Amino acid sequence: METTYEDFEPMCKWQREQNIDTLEVHLPGFKRQQLKVQLSSTGMLTITGERQLDETKGKKSRFRKEFPVSKDYQPNQIRAKFSGGILYLVMPKEVSTVSAAGENVTSSGSFLSSIKNMNKKIALEILIAISLAVAIGVYVKKNCQCSNNIWN
Incomplete structure (x- = not known):
C-alpha cells in the first residue's frame, strides 16, 4: 500500500511579553510522539509533525515550519510543551x-x-x-x- 501525504499549515499565534515570547502552534489530533522540534547550530528552529489520517488507505497528515531564532532569545533556554492539541514553544529573551x-x-x-x-x-x-x-x-x-x- 502506498502512503499519500496531506500537507497543511498549522495555525500559529505569538504571545509576546517583556522577557519571554511564546509561539503557540495549534495541532488538533496530534500526539506528542508525532511531533519533532529541533534547533540547529545555525539558529534555525524546525517544527515537524506527521500523523495517520486513514489507516486503511495509508493517508497521512504532515507539516513543517521553520523560522530563524532571533538573537534576542537565549537558545539554551528554549523549551517545548505539548498540551491540549497546542505546542507551546517558550523562548526567554536576553535580559538587558x-x-x-x-x-x-x-x-x-x-x-x-x-x-x-x-x-x-x-x-x-x-x-x-x-x-x-x-x-x-x-x-x-x-x-x-x-x-x-x-x-x-
Whole structure:
C-alpha cells in the first residue's frame, strides 16, 4: 500500500511579553510522539509533525515550519510543551539592563563584551579630540602671522 501525504499549515499565534515570547502552534489530533522540534547550530528552529489520517488507505497528515531564532532569545533556554492539541514553544529573551555608564549589559555573559565596546568608544573619542587639537594647532600656526613686535 502506498502512503499519500496531506500537507497543511498549522495555525500559529505569538504571545509576546517583556522577557519571554511564546509561539503557540495549534495541532488538533496530534500526539506528542508525532511531533519533532529541533534547533540547529545555525539558529534555525524546525517544527515537524506527521500523523495517520486513514489507516486503511495509508493517508497521512504532515507539516513543517521553520523560522530563524532571533538573537534576542537565549537558545539554551528554549523549551517545548505539548498540551491540549497546542505546542507551546517558550523562548526567554536576553535580559538587558543599563549600566551606570548608560551602556546596555546583557545577562548572558556578554558583560565583558560590553565593557570592551565601552572602552573602544572612549578610546575613539580621545583619538578624535587629540586629532582635533592637532588640526587646530596646525591651522593657527599656518594662518596667524604673529610677530613679536605688535607696534610696527
